[in-house]
Amino acid sequence: xxxxxxxxxxxxxxxxxxxxxxxxxxxxxxxxxxxxxxxxxxxxxxxxxxxxxxxxxxxxxxxxxxxxxxxxxxxxxxxxxxxxxxxxxxxxxxxxxxxxxxxxxxxxxxxxxxxxxxxxxxxxxxxxxxxxxxxxxxxxxxxxxxxxxxxxxxxxxxxxxxxxxxxxxxxxxxxxxxxxxxxxxxxxxxx
Numbered sequence: 001x002x003x004x005x006x007x008x009x010x011x012x013x014x015x016x017x018x019x020x021x022x023x024x025x026x027x028x029x030x031x032x033x034x035x036x037x038x039x040x041x042x043x044x045x046x047x048x049x050x051x052x053x054x055x056x057x058x059x060x061x062x063x064x065x066x067x068x069x070x071x072x073x074x075x076x077x078x079x080x081x082x083x084x085x086x087x088x089x090x091x092x093x094x095x096x097x098x099x100x101x102x103x104x105x106x107x108x109x110x111x112x113x114x115x116x117x118x119x120x121x122x123x124x125x126x127x128x129x130x131x132x133x134x135x136x137x138x139x140x141x142x143x144x145x146x147x148x149x150x151x152x153x154x155x156x157x158x159x160x161x162x163x164x165x166x167x168x169x170x171x172x173x174x175x176x177x178x179x180x181x182x183x184x185x186x187x188x189x190x191x
Contacts, residue, residue: 002081002108003026004107005084007113009148011115011120011173017082029068029077034068068083068086069103087155088155089157090161109167110162110168112162112169114170114173119174171184
């Protein structure tokens with residue numbers, strides 16, 4: 001199973017990805033984690049990333065896709081993988097499609113976790129209170145407003161992009177965590 005979890009910040013993508021890792025044995029591919037791992041491993045792509053990151057520059061899309069390309073070849077991805085935090089825009093989605101096509105792979109499903117945005121602010125504030133070791137730097141109202149604006153400008157258009165490909169499914173992200181998880185697993189069983 002090869003899937004993407006889409007949704008605005010605070011929708012529960014990371015929580016649901018972790019549940020799928022634990023319950024289904026899929027690999028969670030978080031681009032930030034993969035970039036750090038590639039640097040630590042000293043791979044060819046990792047060396048390129050290290051130089052870019054050492055300069056303080058953003059890692060270009062083609063490099064991120066290269067990291068993902070290396071990662072999906074790993075043994076733990078054979079059963080399936082979840083892309084978490086990627087793609088973030090149409091250019092990345094197109095590059096991902098091209099890379100998967102070159103590997104004779106395709107996405108099985110893209111699950112959009114639909115939420116009521118006004119309720120996200122309360123959810124983020126609650127998460128900030130419950131986070132062991134203190135809240136993430138972006139778990140506050142101002143940061144969420146900025147992240148939502150970026151989401152609407154760059155990532156939300158992917159809902160149409162994947163809908164046009166016929167791989168988009170939606171779940172009600174306002175339900176409790178276990179219900180959302182159950183709804184996602186039902187979608188996966190039907191794919």
